[in-house]
Amino acid sequence: MLQLLRWRDVRSSALVFGSSLFFLLFLTHYSIISILSYCALALLSATVSFRVYRGVLQAVQKSDEGHPFRCVLEKDLALSREAVQRHSDVVLSRINGALKELRRLFLVEDLVDSLKFGVLLWVFTYVGSWFNGLTLLILGLVGAFSGPITYDKHQTQIDEFVASVSARMKSVLGKIQEKVPGAKKKPE
Secondary structure, three states: OHHHHOOOOHHHHHHHHHHHHHHHHHHOOOOHHHHHHHHHHHHHHHHHHHHHHHHHHHHHHOOOOOOOOHHHHOOOOOOOHHHHHHHHHHHHHHHHHHHHHHHHHHOOOOHHHHHHHHHHHHHHHHHHHHOOHHHHHHHHHHHHHHHHHHHHHOHHHHHHHHHHHHHHHHHHHHHHHHHOOOOOOOOO
16 A cells, blocks of 8 residues: 555556545535446446347357356355454454543543633534535645655655654644643653
8 A cells, every 4th residue: 555655666656546536526516426336337337238249249159158247156255254253353443442532531531632622613513614524635635645756755744744743743742731730740
């Protein structure tokens, strides 16, 4: 995945980025149900046309090659129980971890963490009023494909800026923790 985002293989990265961006921009005008239906209809039209073409060709040539999709029809496409179990265990452990963290934040186990979470939610209310979810997905996609390449080109300047902001945030957080009663200082 990092190879795609860092544009190591330009052709693959361009294909993934272009098709993903096209799909997301297409979603701005049509619903996901319409898009999936049109794609499935196009695939069905192509396979039916190919099947009819091969049938006519076999009738004209008087050959007996059989069904053109026989090799695909004979393959077993069933999911194994072990693969489903393995993936569901991973998903379950991540959901349980997220639920524990949300419980910790909402029930104010650590006052400073809960306040930071509250500020994040407050920021999300403004972001939600400015953008819809689809616009955020498009911006995220563009950022994911342009961010790593920008970082590679300007790494020293970005690292200096991040270190500066991080130092300022730590000093502000330290001042807040000193002033807020009951706030635990986290060991570094």
